[in-house]
Amino acid sequence: MKPEEEIRKKRYKTYVLVWITLVILTGMTFSVAGMELGSWTVLIALAIAGTKSGLVMNYFMHLQSERLLIFKVIIPLVMAVFLVFILLTFSDVAFRGGVK
Amino acid sequence: MDEAKEFAFEEARDYTGAKLGMWLFILSELILFGGMFILYSAYRYKNPVDFHHASRELDVILGTLNTLILLTSSLTMAVSIAAIEKGRRTLSAILLVATMAFGFLFLVNKGIEWTEKIHHGIYPNSSILLQRPKGEVLFFGLYYVMTGLHGLHVLVGVCVLFGMLILVMKEKINQNRFVPLENSGLYWHLVDIIWIFLYPLFYLIT
Numbered sequence: 001m002k003p004e005e006e007i008r009k010k011r012y013k014t015y016v017l018v019w020i021t022l023v024i025l026t027g028m029t030f031s032v033a034g035m036e037l038g039s040w041t042v043l044i045a046l047a048i049a050g051t052k053s054g055l056v057m058n059y060f061m062h063l064q065s066e067r068l069l070i071f072k073v074i075i076p077l078v079m080a081v082f083l084v085f086i087l088l089t090f091s092d093v094a095f096r097g098g099v100k
Numbered sequence: 101m102d103e104a105k106e107f108a109f110e111e112a113r114d115y116t117g118a119k120l121g122m123w124l125f126i127l128s129e130l131i132l133f134g135g136m137f138i139l140y141s142a143y144r145y146k147n148p149v150d151f152h153h154a155s156r157e158l159d160v161i162l163g164t165l166n167t168l169i170l171l172t173s174s175l176t177m178a179v180s181i182a183a184i185e186k187g188r189r190t191l192s193a194i195l196l197v198a199t200m201a202f203g204f205l206f207l208v209n210k211g212i213e214w215t216e217k218i219h220h221g222i223y224p225n226s227s228i229l230l231q232r233p234k235g236e237v238l239f240f241g242l243y244y245v246m247t248g249l250h251g252l253h254v255l256v257g258v259c260v261l262f263g264m265l266i267l268v269m270k271e272k273i274n275q276n277r278f279v280p281l282e283n284s285g286l287y288w289h290l291v292d293i294i295w296i297f298l299y300p301l302f303y304l305i306t
Binding site for chain 2: 011012015016018019022023026029030033034036037041042045046048049052053056057059060061062068070071074075078081082085086089090093094
């Protein structure tokens with residue numbers, strides 16, 4: 001087998017492993033929702049969802065094998081902008097008095 | 101002469117540029133949905149109990165099933181691209197059809213879910229829904245808008261993949277030139293990622 005072919009073969013395997021992990025994480029999300037963990041539930045659910053999308057981006061969307069720096073910078077940059085939106089919105093919503 | 105021209109054309113293709121452009125589009129989509137996620141969080145923060153009650157009415161089993169369907173469609177999509185890179189056209193085409201079938205199945209499930217809700221008089225601005233607490237009205241409004249927009253993306257994705265299937269069959273997409281397929285894959289995975297967040301936020305509120 002050519003070395004290149006071997007890498008490709010491994011890629012199929014990697015994809016299937018990622019998929020299995022994603023299914024397991026979905027099961028975790030589902031079972032955590034059944035537990036009485038109060039406000040932790042949503043945080044755990046979001047953390048799992050974040051992990052899942054990280055896996056999809058790194059492996060399925062090939063971010064891991066992109067060599068150019070811009071691919072590595074552009075996503076954290078957009079996430080940072082998004083975080084600013086969230087903070088601004090919640091600094092308004094949480095401290096607003098009369099209007100509900 | 102023609103051959104030389106074609107060669108020059110082949111050389112001038114900018115794969116990185118094409119992919120970067122696709123990523124920019126994907127990030128703009130994330131901001132589009134992100135705005136709605138912020139709206140959702142603000143309303144949920146204000147109406148935690150109503151959101152909990154309304155969420156209980158959604159079909160968790162169908163939602164979980166749809167999550168698994170989309171995750172699996174992402175796998176077939178990724179393997180389809182790996183297959184074309186390897187020069188296995190038939191395998192790639194079969195996996196593309198599978199991806200489209202999963203997408204279609206997702207939409208069918210969504211359709212069943214919506215039909216059932218609408219049948220019970222729960223749809224935006226219905227007189228039955230408007231008698232409910234304000235938070236529940238907001239929840240179902242967000243539910244219809246966000247899953248609706250997501251469903252629209254799935255529909256567009258299936259159409260794009262159909263176009264890609266034709267190109268693969270015609271060998272316009274092949275071992276040496278598969279960036280359109282790769283970009284369509286990026287779009288398909290984006291749709292998957294958005295659903296990954298929609299699923300716990302709508303179906304699993306405790």
